[in-house]
Amino acid sequence: MELIATSKRLCLNFVANGRGPAATLAVLCLLTAFGTAAEAGKPHVAAAMTHASSASKHHQDPQDSPQTADDAHRFSISGIVVAVHYDANSVTISSGDKRSDIVITPTTVIEYRHEVGSIADIHKGRKIAASGVVRDGAMIALTIVLK
Structure with missing residues (x-):
């Protein structure tokens, strides 16, 4: 249940911040994979997904988010x-x-x-x-x- 709430919150924030559907889809894929790996008892995969997710949050392409x-x-x-x-x-x-x-x-x-x-x-x-x-x-x- 918490994964769904987190997914929804992140997707709405990505859309609201002008990152568009491609970034939203990427976040959903990462969160789905993270949740599936954690539920399947593969914490190393879940940890890798978390690292990939946080890395993508810190990298911001200037073209993806123009100042308006x-x-x-x-x-x-x-x-x-x-x-x-x-x-x-x-x-x-x-x-x-x-x-x-x-x-x-x-x-x-x-x-x-x-x-x-x-x-x-x-x-x-x-x-x-x-x-x-x-x-x-x-x-x-x-x-x-x-x-």
């Missing part, structure tokens, strides 16, 4: 949930003296206790970290981690 204006439209925020608006699929987060409304979409990856979560796991008073993109002035969450 979209880079300025990303956000990352941590704080406490002040309100959850289930009908509007949004959450209000208090971070210091600032309040921010975060929109949750069907593709938002929500992590709760190292597993896939949902908007139902978000409650007032819970610590939260969200990151995503700003579109038309709205903060759209790509990932949310509940603490």
Whole structure:
């Protein structure tokens, strides 16, 4: 279950960062091979896959990730949930003296206790970290981690 959540999170991040379907497919292949090797009791193969995966994350071809204006439209925020608006699929987060409304979409990856979560796991008073993109002035969450 954790492998699926990790795969989904990495693929969404690769697409969101403009790396495209080829990089997403490569990540899926690596994670599938890693999971299969680990489950088959071949830790040396799984370790090699982990090394290959981390090496590919650190190497970045300038053509694969051009700097664009979209880079300025990303956000990352941590704080406490002040309100959850289930009908509007949004959450209000208090971070210091600032309040921010975060929109949750069907593709938002929500992590709760190292597993896939949902908007139902978000409650007032819970610590939260969200990151995503700003579109038309709205903060759209790509990932949310509940603490």
